[in-house]
Amino acid sequence: MEVDKGKGEAEETRKVAEADRDTVTLKSSDGKLFEVSKEAAARLSTVLAGMIAGGSIDDNGTDLKQIGSEALENVVDYCNKHANSIPSAALISSSISFNTAPFKEPEEWERKFVDRLSHDALFDLVEAANFLGMERLLDVTCHKISEMMKGKSPDQIREVFNIKNDYTKEELEEIRQELAWAFYDD
Amino acid sequence: MSESSMCRGRPSSPALAAPLPDNDDILREIFLRLPPFPSSLPRASLVCKRWRRLLSDPRFLRRFRAFHHRQAPLLGFFIAYSGGPYFIPTLEPPDRIPSARLSLDAPYHKAWTFLCCRHGLTLILNRTDLEITVCDPVTGDQRCSAIPPGFKRHDPRLVKCKGALLCDDHASRVPLEAFKVALLWTDGLQLDTDLQMFASFYNLRLVCGVTSSQHLSRLIIGWASLASWLRIRSTGCSMVLGIMASLG
Known part of the structure; x- marks a missing residue:
């Protein structure tokens, strides 16, 4: 009984030590490990917050099999940068009522953060943000992608995103006539 | 989300643009952030049929209106x-x-x-x-x-x-x-x-x-x-x- 009690205490101590750590370790699909601030991870990702609260964070690296190392590195970088920046009131309110909140412009550092990414890295990051329930990062990355369409014709948008045109000529003409005013400058 | 949907194929040549995520939820989030100008949604609708289906969904249009509330331009x-x-x-x-x-x-x-x-x-x-x-x-x-x-x-x-x-x-x-x-x-x-x-x-x-x-x-x-x-x-x-x- 004494031994069991001792074991129980040791387990308890280990749990407390884990809870006291201020970082969590995440493992990408290709096995790379990344350390991230626990506070920022819990604040910025609903999925990680759930895992931290539920005790399913693995000390040796929590497996995130759906996220590649490049995207995870960007996620961690974003979380750490976020932890170091003072969140504005606009940012906080945006994360509270994301679906209906009026659009909030990305902050200067967030803009720089996504501007330096290649298209491929940006698209991987948007998927990672969506998977991890990171509303603000999803907001910032989706905003960047929507900016890539601004002022472009349908042809130019297809080119930017490598999309196949599956309309017939007749279908296109019909829609263009219906909304002729929206294509006056084409 | 399935694992396969997360792994998009890399472009085979650098000249070929990277494809967008094959995920309707993400596409909706991107479209939601298009500027609330009259031509934004009609133009995007003409890109492909999938985009048109997502953009003309009344639930999406309600969200779009709510998202840009008080930021709509003066027509x-x-x-x-x-x-x-x-x-x-x-x-x-x-x-x-x-x-x-x-x-x-x-x-x-x-x-x-x-x-x-x-x-x-x-x-x-x-x-x-x-x-x-x-x-x-x-x-x-x-x-x-x-x-x-x-x-x-x-x-x-x-x-x-x-x-x-x-x-x-x-x-x-x-x-x-x-x-x-x-x-x-x-x-x-x-x-x-x-x-x-x-x-x-x-x-x-x-x-x-x-x-x-x-x-x-x-x-x-x-x-x-x-x-x-x-x-x-x-x-x-x-x-x-x-x-x-x-x-x-």
């Missing part, structure tokens, strides 16, 4: 014209909506007075039939309601009238019945010494539904003319409400 304005409210666009192409698309034609032989435009709806006084008409210029949908009994005792040609549309729900597109109409009018010329002023508050949900109509005393006229109420535009409705509140 233009209406001017009072004998043939009905005439739309003057203010944006540049491709967001310039033609006048003919939103201008409203008064029915033949009906005298329409344009009162105001709010929440994307126009409020019209039909002096021929003594009705007020709320009209959605985009859909052409209209609701008519008889004007208050007090109005009818006076020569409608002399009546000076101001009106405003009110709605509790500002974020989403709501049915015309949800709107209330505030009217403020005099029964004659402004210089008339016996001038009387009236206010009505309508609920469009009720046919001919005057929920409150008051004959205001000359004391209030004195106060109102001080405020040059005939020139009041945007504050007209709050003034009517203020008067209503003071009358209990």
